Amino acid sequence: MSDSPPIRTVVGALLRKELRVELRTFESIPAMTLFSVTTYVLFHFGLQQNQVGGSLASGVLWVTLLFAAVLGINRLFVADAEQGGFDGFLLSPADRGALLLAKGAALFLYLTVVEVISVPAFALLLLEPSLGAAMPGLLAVLALVNLGVAAIGTLVGALAVRTRSRDLLGPLLSLPLLVPVVIGAALSTTPLFSAPARAMPLHWLVILALYDLVFAVIAFALFDYLLED
C-alpha cells in the first residue's frame, strides 16, 4: 500500500468517472426526477387533494424523495458489477475506501440535482404554503437527508448488487434502514409546512446528523469486506 496514490486523487478520479458515465448514459438522474414528479401526481389522485400542508406535505415530500433515491441506489453499482468496474478497481493499488467515498459523493450529487427540480415541482403542484419561507430550514434537512441516504445507499447498494435479486433486495434492505431518516425529516419539516409556519425543532437536525455519522462510519468500516473476492 506504500505506493498507493493519495486518497483525494483517487476519489476525485472515481467521482469524475461516475459523473461522466451519468452524463453519457443519463441512467439515474432523469429517471429519479421523472419518478418523483409522477409520484406527486399519484399522491394528488390517491389523496384526492389539490393542495397539502403540514404533516401531510412532509410525508408526501419525504416518501417521494426516498423512493426516488431507492431507484438511484439500485443503479449505483450495476455498471461496475456487470462491466468489470469492480475488477478494474480491485487491480489498482488504490485504497478501497476511496470507492465508497466516490460512490457516496456521486449519490449525494444525484440526489441534490433531483431535488433542485423535484422540490420546486412539489411546491408548484401540491404544497399549500409558499416554499420561500420554509427554504432555509428545508435546505438544511435536505442536506442531512442526502447525507444519510448516500451513506446507507452506498453500503446497501454494494451489498445488494452481487445478489441474484438485487432489484428486490436493494429496496427491501434500504427502506427499513431509512425509516429513522424519514422520522427525523418529517418531524423537522412539518412545522415549516404548517399554515402559520412554526419554528423547526432543531434537535431533530442533530439526531439526523448523528444518524448520518453513525452509518457513514459503519459503511466505511465494512465496505472493504463487500469488495473482497
Next chain:
Amino acid sequence: MYGKRLRGLALTTAALLTLTLLAVFFWAPNDRTEGFLQKIFYVHVPMAIITLSGFIAGGVLAIQHLRTGESRWDLRSYVAIHISLVFGVGVLVTGSIWAKAAWGHWWVWSEPTLVSFLLVMLLYATYQPLRFAIEDPERQARAASVFAIVAGVFVPICFTIVRLSTAYVHPRTLDNISGNLPGRMQLVFWMAIGSVFLLWLLLWRYEMASKHTSAQLRRLRQLLSEDDEALPPLRRSAAPTVEHAGIAGR
C-alpha cells in the same frame, strides 16, 4: 461438539420454564389495573429482550467472522439470528394480543417499543432472502456478516429514535421495567427472563448440533459410497453449509 450436555440443558430449561409458568399463574400477584391480563407481560417482555439481545449477539458473532475469516463464526451468527427471528414473531403476536386486551386495538402506533420492534423485524426479515440470493458460500457469508453488523447497530438506534419521536405524544407508563415492579413480580420477571434465555440458548445449541450432525452424516456417506455414485449436490440454501464452515472434521 455442540451435542454435549444438551440433555442436561434441555432438562434444566424445561424445569425452569415450568417453575416460571407456575409462579406466573399462581404466585405472582394480579396487576391492580390490568388484572389477569397482565400475565402476558411475563412472556412478551422477556421474549422481546432475548430476541433483541440475540440480534445483537448475531452482530457480535459476525464481527468475529469478519475479523478472523473463519466461517464457523458465520454459522453461529446465522443460527443466533435465525432463532431470534422465530422468537420475534412470537413477540409481535403476544404484543398484539396484549395491545388488543389493554388498549382495545391490535396495533398501537403510539407505543414506541412495539413500533420499533416491527421496524427491526422488517429489517431482519431480509436476512434470509439476502443469503439465499448469493450463491458463492464465502461471499454469502461475508455479505451476511456485513448485514448482521449493520442491523445489530440499527437495533438500539432504532429504539432510541422511535422513542424520541413519540416521547411528547404518549407518556411512558413503564419507564424502567424492573424499577417499579413490586418484589414478587420482579422476581418472577427475572425468572421469566432466565428461562426464555435458556430456551433460546437450548434452541441455538440444538440447531448447531443438528447442522453438524447432518454434515457429518453426509461426509460418512461420501466415504462409504463408490466414486461413481456421487452424492446429490446440496440444495441452494440460505443457511451456511457446514462443509464450507470448515468444521465438519471436528
